[in-house]
Amino acid sequence: MGRITIAIDGYSSTGKSTVAKQLADYLGYVYVDSGAMYRAVTLYAMQQGIISKAHFDTSKLIASLPEIHLKFYKEPSWNKAHIFLNGKDVEDKIRNLEVSEFVSPVATIHEVRAKLVAQQKQMGLEKGVVMDGRDIGTVVFPKAELKIFMNASAEERAQRRYKELLERGEQIKFSEVLKNIQARDHIDTTRDDSPLVKAADAIDIDNSEMNLEDQFHTVLQLAKDRIAGRV
Numbered sequence: 001m002g003r004i005t006i007a008i009d010g011y012s013s014t015g016k017s018t019v020a021k022q023l024a025d026y027l028g029y030v031y032v033d034s035g036a037m038y039r040a041v042t043l044y045a046m047q048q049g050i051i052s053k054a055h056f057d058t059s060k061l062i063a064s065l066p067e068i069h070l071k072f073y074k075e076p077s078w079n080k081a082h083i084f085l086n087g088k089d090v091e092d093k094i095r096n097l098e099v100s101e102f103v104s105p106v107a108t109i110h111e112v113r114a115k116l117v118a119q120q121k122q123m124g125l126e127k128g129v130v131m132d133g134r135d136i137g138t139v140v141f142p143k144a145e146l147k148i149f150m151n152a153s154a155e156e157r158a159q160r161r162y163k164e165l166l167e168r169g170e171q172i173k174f175s176e177v178l179k180n181i182q183a184r185d186h187i188d189t190t191r192d193d194s195p196l197v198k199a200a201d202a203i204d205i206d207n208s209e210m211n212l213e214d215q216f217h218t219v220l221q222l223a224k225d226r227i228a229g230r231v
C-alpha cells in the first residue's frame with residue numbers, strides 16, 4: 001500500500017495537532033490543521049464586526065463567505081504551514097482566547113462547515129495527508145485508512161492550555177481556561193451539523209497519562225501497520 005490518509009479527531013487541547021504534525025513530518029506527509037481554518041473565519045468575522053461579545057450576525061457571515069479565501073503556505077524555514085486569510089499570514093492571530101471563545105459558535109454554522117469541508121476534501125485528494133479536527137474521520141475523510149480519536153480529562157487539557165497561554169504572555173486565570181474548554185466541549189459535541197463524535201472505526205487514545213514520546217510511538221506504529229496493510 002502506498003500513501004494513506006490519516007484522520008485525527010478529538011476534543012480541544014488534547015494535543016491532536018502535536019501528534020498529527022510529528023506523524024506528517026516523519027512520514028513526509030502534508031499536515032493540515034483544520035481548526036486553523038475555523039479560527040481564520042472567526043478572525044475575519046471579528047475584524048468585520050460580525051461577531052463580538054454582544055452580537056453575532058450569522059446571516060452577514062454567511063453572505064461574506066465568498067469573500068473569505070484561506071490558504072496554507074509554508075516557507076522552508078518555518079516549522080509548520082501558516083494559514084493565510086485573504087493573502088495575509090494570520091497564524092499568530094488565531095490562537096488567543098478571544099478567537100477561541102468565538103470559534104465554536106462560528107463552527108456550528110452549516111454554510112461555514114460546507115465551505116471548509118469542501119476545501120479540506122480537495123486537500124486530501126492526493127492522499128499522504130494527516131488532518132486533525134473534529135469531523136475528519138466522520139465527514140471529511142470517512143474512508144481514511146487510519147482514524148484516531150484523542151481524549152484526555154478536561155482538567156489535564158486545561159492545564160496544558162493554561163501553560164501554553166502563560167508562556168505566550170497572556171494574562172489569564174486557570175479557571176477561565178477550564179471554563180472555555182468545557183464550553184467548547186459542550187458546543188462541539190451538541191451542535192446539529194457534524195458534532196464531535198468518534199467514528200465507529202476510529203482508535204481511541206486517552207493521553208491524560210501519556211508523554212509526547214509514548215503517544216507518538218503509539219500512533220506511528222498504527223500508521224506503519226496501516227501503510228503496510230497489516231491491519
Ligand code: DC
Nearest residue numbers: 012034035038103104107133134135
Ligand atoms: O482544534 P481547534 O481547537 O483549533 O479548533 C477550533 C474550533 O474549531 C473548535 O472549537 C471546533 C472547531 N472545529 C470544527 O468544528 N471542526 C474541525 N474539523 C476543526 C475545528
